[in-house]
Amino acid sequence: MTSQTDITALWSKxxxxxxxxLKDLFVADSKRVDALTGRIDLSEEExxxxxxSKTHLDAAHIALFEELAEAVDFKGKRAALFNGEKINxxxxxxxxxxxxxxxxxxxxxxEAMALHxxxxxxxxxxxxxxxxxxxxxxxxxIGGSALGPKLAVDALTRDGAKVDVHVVANIDxxxxxxxxxxxxxxxxxxxxxxxxxxxxETMTNAASALNWLGENGVEDPYGxxxxxxxxxxxxxxxxxxxxxxxxFSESVGGRYSLWSSIGFPVALAIGWEEFEEFLEGAxxxxxxxxGHEGADNLPLRAAFADQLYTxxxxxxxxxxxxxxxxxALLPFxxxxxxxxxxxxxxKVDGTPVDGPTAPITWGGVGTDAQHAVFQLLHQxxxxxxxxxxxxxxxxxxxxxxxxxxxxMNCLAxxxxxxxxxxxxxxxxxxxxxxxxxxxxxxxxxLDDLSPASLGALIAFHEHRTFANGVLMEINSFDxxxxxLGKEIAKSIEKxxxxxxxxxxxxxxxxxxx
Ligand code: F6P
Numbered sequence: 458m459t460s461q462t463d464i465t466a467l468w469s470k471x472x473x474x475x476x477x478x479l480k481d482l483f484v485a486d487s488k489r490v491d492a493l494t495g496r497i498d499l500s501e502e503e504x505x506x507x508x509x510s511k512t513h514l515d516a517a518h519i520a521l522f523e524e525l526a527e528a529v530d531f532k533g534k535r536a537a538l539f540n541g542e543k544i545n546x547x548x549x550x551x552x553x554x555x556x557x558x559x560x561x562x563x564x565x566x567x568e569a570m571a572l573h574x575x576x577x578x579x580x581x582x583x584x585x586x587x588x589x590x591x592x593x594x595x596x597x598x599i600g601g602s603a604l605g606p607k608l609a610v611d612a613l614t615r616d617g618a619k620v621d622v623h624v625v626a627n628i629d630x631x632x633x634x635x636x637x638x639x640x641x642x643x644x645x646x647x648x649x650x651x652x653x654x655x656x657x658e659t660m661t662n663a664a665s666a667l668n669w670l671g672e673n674g675v676e677d678p679y680g681x682x683x684x685x686x687x688x689x690x691x692x693x694x695x696x697x698x699x700x701x702x703x704x705f706s707e708s709v710g711g712r713y714s715l716w717s718s719i720g721f722p723v724a725l726a727i728g729w730e731e732f733e734e735f736l737e738g739a740x741x742x743x744x745x746x747x748g749h750e751g752a753d754n755l756p757l758r759a760a761f762a763d764q765l766y767t768x769x770x771x772x773x774x775x776x777x778x779x780x781x782x783x784x785a786l787l788p789f790x791x792x793x794x795x796x797x798x799x800x801x802x803x804k805v806d807g808t809p810v811d812g813p814t815a816p817i818t819w820g821g822v823g824t825d826a827q828h829a830v831f832q833l834l835h836q837x838x839x840x841x842x843x844x845x846x847x848x849x850x851x852x853x854x855x856x857x858x859x860x861x862x863x864x865m866n867c868l869a870x871x872x873x874x875x876x877x878x879x880x881x882x883x884x885x886x887x888x889x890x891x892x893x894x895x896x897x898x899x900x901x902x903l904d905d906l907s908p909a910s911l912g913a914l915i916a917f918h919e920h921r922t923f924a925n926g927v928l929m930e931i932n933s934f935d936x937x938x939x940x941l942g943k944e945i946a947k948s949i950e951k952x953x954x955x956x957x958x959x960x961x962x963x964x965x966x967x968x969x970x
Contacts, residue, residue: 459527463528464525467521471522471765471768477513478895480875480894480895490508492510493509493510493514494507494508494510495755497913499741500909503903503910505904505910505913505914506900508900511875511900512762512842512897513765514752514758514762519752519758522765526751526927526928529927532750535747539561539562539743539747540561541553541562545935546805548935550707551708552710553569553709554716555739555740555743557573557705557709557717559737560740560743560747568706569705572706577724577729579701583646584725584728590644591644591645592621593620593623593641593645593646594621594646594722594725595640595647596625597647597663598624598656598685598719599627599656600656601652601711601714601715601719601793602651602685602711602714602719603625603650604712604789605712605715606719607626607789607790608787609735609911610727611783612783612786613731613906615782615783619726622722622725622726623636624722625666627658628661630665633669637669642675643674645670645681646681647666647667647670647681647682648684648721649683649685650685650686650721650722651688652686652719653686653687653691655688655691663682679696679698683702684697684703685703685717685718687707705718710934712794712797713919716736716739734909735911737912738909739912739915739916741916742913754924756917757920757924759899760921760927762897766816766840772816772841774841775816775817775842775844776818776819776820776834776842777818777819777843778820778822778867779822779823780845780863780867781848783852783906784822788821794918794922795815796815798815798922798933798934799814799925799926799929799933801814802814804931805932810930810931815925824866827866831870834874835892836892843896843897843898843899844900844901845867845901846914847863847903848905849902849904868900874896875896875898877891877895878892878894952970
């Protein structure tokens with residue numbers, strides 16, 4: 458049994474390691490690219506390449522991080538995750554999103570498959586016209602009930618969708634107005650997606666969507682609603698017919714729920730077979746996660762690098778740039794996944810953490826971001842570890858020059874961040890033209906963007922987030938930090954106006970009291 462003292466000692470050893478530059482690391486090891494590049498095959502035709510060679514991970518760091526993983530019982534915690542043990546201790550829940558893709562405790566997998574069969578029947582019935590002509594779906598949900606569906610639908614339907622999906626999250630009525638303006642009430646279904654079926658934004662938006670249907674000639678608005686929830690009884694009570702309630706298990710966390718019935722809009726838009734490919738892509742990464750140890754486990758290897766930058770080098774942010782218009786929403790998805798999971802200050806046992814936890818996740822799409830924020834990445838005073846994500850196959854049918862230039866730019870940025878440039882002597886003002894270099898990046902290259910590779914990419918990030926949580930000894934699966942603001946908003950609604958002087962004055966200024 459490893460003691461806390463041993464874990465602290467390992468962190469101290471990691472802190473004390475020499476810090477060779479990236480250039481030195483490449484010079485010292487001619488096989489560095491092979492050593493730090495892994496591949497996950499999704500089929501005979503496609504896979505994903507994960508190149509972590511432009512990070513400062515070296516043999517010494519890896520050896521100590523592997524010891525740390527052993528000391529914090531990574532293997533035991535991974536087994537507990539996949540075996541459906543109640544690892545979310547503060548909420549007394551298991552964490553079983555992997556069961557949704559067929560990997561996990563048998564009973565949970567069976568339950569998930571039965572619920573998927575129910576979802577499949579409804580999706581196919583809708584495609585076959587059982588609910589009349591359906592051209593649009595307004596998917597109403599927020600946080601984990603919106604970000605995944607929005608990303609997957611946007612990424613996978615650029616060539617057309619079986620049903621046109623609009624995701625509405627914000628309580629700001631402008632969001633709902635924009636969606637309804639694009640839909641014909643006679644051919645629109647409403648999906649109400651909420652794990653708890655109590656979230657104020659979602660329930661308010663759902664009521665407005667029903668009003669819109671009713672005011673625009675739909676005789677039975679409730680008959681046009683599908684509920685996606687872990688609280689099916691609440692959906693029935695609210696008025697949705699049981700046949701159109703698609704439940705999922707309480708043990709699937711909100712930000713991990715895309716694989717459950719929360720994925721209904723994705724299945725409706727791309728078709729059931731493709732949705733199954735999406736699940737299978739994720740399952741391939743689950744099997745990789747279970748079958749590889751130490752730095753050969755790619756999500757764990759990525760977490761080693763993440764810890765190197767946040768804990769050992771004090772990086773407060775990490776950035777992700779998809780060089781692919783179809784994945785423009787990925788940073789938003791990753792923000793919730795990583796920041797809601799690992800933005801914590803106490804360990805699983807309730808004691809304070811030993812150092813910084815999740816960095817701020819941010820990012821954008823390449824090449825746009827190069828012309829906006831990359832200045833800081835190259836010459837700013839802070840180090841931002843960057844992930845570049847791209848697909849080797851093009852997503853467009855235009856002149857191949859588009860995709861070639863896109864990929865060349867993506868790879869050029871990683872090279873430039875690492876190499877830097879010394880322009881000293883240039884008119885005496887060389888400093889402005891010099892690049893420090895030695896700035897880290899990782900590159901994730903998809904052979905192609907497909908349902909399978911998107912599923913795999915998301916599952917990779919889920920497991921990376923879990924691995925980071927284990928190394929930091931935190932519970933990645935609760936989110937009490939979101940509650941206080943909700944409570945205060947509720948009490949304002951009840952008429953409470955006695956807060957701090959600033960808030961009291963703002964409440965008056967905004968006309969809320
Ligand atoms: O407030 C945060 C949160 O609980 C997220 O974790 C969750 O994804 C989101 O709200 C939506 O919750 P629900 O699916 O229950 O409506």
